Amino acid sequence: MTNASEVLSSIQSAFPGAVLDSRVESDRRLWATIDSKKILDVCKHLTNKLNFDHYSGSAGVDWIARNEMEVVEIMASHGAHKVVAMLKVKTPRENPSVKSLANLYWNANWYEREIWEMFGINFEGHPGLYPLLLSDQLIGSWPWRKDFKGYPDLTTGERAVAITTPEGYTEYRFPPTPAEVEAGAVVAERPKYPTFREREEREIKSDSEMIMHLGPQHAMVPGPFLLDVLVEGERVKKGFLDVGYIHKGIEKIMENRTWLQGIVYTDRMCYVASLSNNECYCGAVEKILGLEVPERAQYIRVILEELSRIQSHLIGTGEFLTLVAGVGYAPWQYMIIDRERIISLIESVTGARLTHTFVRFGGVRNDLPDDFAEKCKSTLPYIKSRINEFIELFAQDAIYQKRMENVGVLSAEDAKRVGIAGPALRASGVAYDMRVEDPILVYPDLDFKVIVGTKGDCADRVDCRLREILESIYIIEQCLDRIPAGPIKPEAKIPKKVPAGEAYYRVEDPRGEMGMYVISDGGDKPYRVKVRGPFYATLQTLPPLLEGVYIADVVAIAGSMDGCPSEADR
Template sequence: MSTALRTQEFEVNMGPHHPSTHGVCRLILTMDGEKVVKIEPVIGYLHRAIEKICENRTYAQCIPILDRFEYITAMSANYVFALAAERLAQIEVPERAEYLRVIMLELNRIASHLIFYGVTAMDIGAVTPFLYGLREREMIMDLFEMTCGQRLTYNYMRIGGVSYDIPEPFIPKCRETVRTIRAKLSDYEGLLNENPIWLARNKGVGYLPPDLAIAYGVSGPSLRASGVAYDIRRADPYSIYDRFDFNIATRQNGDCYDRYLVRLDEIRESLKIIEQALDGLPEGPIRAKVSPNFKPPAGEVYARIENSRGEMGVYLQSNGEKKPLRVKCRGGSFNQLQVLPHFATGGLIADLVAIFASLDIILPEVDR
């Protein structure tokens, strides 16, 4: 008598300590063989109560706390809080400070995408791109160290401007960095764009429909790779971004490969912005006169910027005292992790590694 073959689903824990989760993230996977049937993200392992800590600090003391909100692009986290406080108190930022901010933000965006390039390739088994990406990122870290003394948590932005002016060697060194990275981009593409293993692991894998991305609030490169040309620097300009000529990096296929290409395209656009900012950098003060214990008027404000992972925002509520009444931080990684179970099931567990890497999720930004 023959017995029908039966299969049984089982659960696998991916993480919380797993090299491909880019932080302390746990994915509970329901598997049918090697096929992923269900994904349940479990978050909170890196929760540090950043919002509550900020509510017990003065506005100025919140800046170094925000460094830890998203440490890969800490310049953006610094800046978006300062931007919210400036809008709340109607502080006018000096021109030179605005240009310096744009230069630092775009350098940090490039550094983040270089990390993405190397780590994503390494997740799939290619080690050389990781070494290439970190080599050029080191040049950007040197610029940051030259300016503010830090290589990771910068504490550079201030409410009303920036903490330090750039030293004399900065501009020639920055121009050299821009030229070097632009030249090396062809090497990056040469390593992966025609690599049959890379193409097999990324092309047509992890399709994210644009309507699903919009419904879950996905933003940044992951949204633009699905054909939606939405960039806050253009849609809702802040600082002086409306003065610069740059394109919105967009692709159409919405798969892992296009999410990778969009980030390389963005590096090129950021290099263009940096060159324009260096050319137009004016003389003048770098910070408005703001008391360390200043008290903005009672009210509320939400400021948002285009980070390397999408929309980064800070909501501030003031009661007229020197400490904020309420602080709420938004990072693009949370929405990308939220949408993951709705488009990444049905494939192999090996594909899930590529999909997760292509979203460039950073867990401190998720857990806060």
């Protein structure tokens, strides 16, 4: 088994002088500052020699006091070992530029585009740096830099100007006011990029082709994102994605809230998995604080996260069913009804249906109610029998099998390469689950299987999700049996200020690997919070999956991914 210090020594021996600074936090975490000239070689070495085949994302950090910027590449492995390497590359603040990894890792594309549009860090050799999340009006003002003036003083109110386009549509633009230009909040002359439409229109080669816009408002999208497909007849030739329609700038907002207030924002990142998001943020902060979570609190967290996973999978599958069978299809309503039971269980503890803000640093907000175990024990067997029924129903449904089998197939190789996450990845046969890879809380003590599929088609993805619910129920049952009495919060008062430090913490969100990279500079607010969302990774892989399928399959494939665009856009 490889561990972090072995990885570090391997890099140091292969590239002497490449590692400028390093810290081995534990067996599983390696922090290293790499010479910006050698980052490509180091990454190649990690991938080829040390099985780092999972490019997990990258984060930009603006160190304004040190007058430099940092790009942190997060590297991990799909099961070969459990080390996460956080490789930092430094670049000066004037004309920041680093080498792009997009040619090495397919999924680095979006992460780098995001860093570019938010920080203005140029990526040498990137195939196409154009806006991803931001609207064109904000490009050039680099909103996530620490010296961005547009936040929080200037708001967007009363500034939108309605114009009528030549086609007769009303459009809203946000022209910079002189005051803003003076303050430096927006740049007067923005770089011009071809719009999404223009780029897309270029793809039409013949008269028999057309581009269909599925979104931003469409039955298929679980939240606004734009999926355009180039079709010839009923066949899709190519897919294009435009995201950022609900980009809220959560990462920027969290930098301007206290540590505790940040939990509220994690709720609203992915509202059907808010407990996992809470856990991820709190876990990262606990790591910096060095807090131990009391055992009872750990069990409570696990129980609630698994309950939240069940309800998320139920509504995800329910939405998927409406897409392939129409709203008249009865079983999806049954799923929503069953979900209400789970929601009421969660509600009895947290007091909220979706946004809980329940997990706290070092514990949880309140204890379980007295009758919680009884309620669980009466509800869960029922849910289990229902899920078994659903699994059986889909396995026997000839039309369902005909529609879903061998549609949107993602082989294990491809799934690893494109960095897809969660049940969608496991359906391809890759057993990659954060609860096993990077175990937190009491997960190591619990007995559960990682559900994997075989083929990686739509039917497999849905099946994996349903069978995961059964595993979750099994986990909750174990927890209820073992949960000890005791405190649910640490005894010592939690300081308002968190000591300087950084941590990367991963949890298994219902949609897959969610990681948060939290940096503290010793103040009462986070210096930087980077969210590595699972659906962000999954969404990116959607267009290549759509090539050559029918329009009806587009909806099925997108639905089987169980989307949450709010978390992708943040």
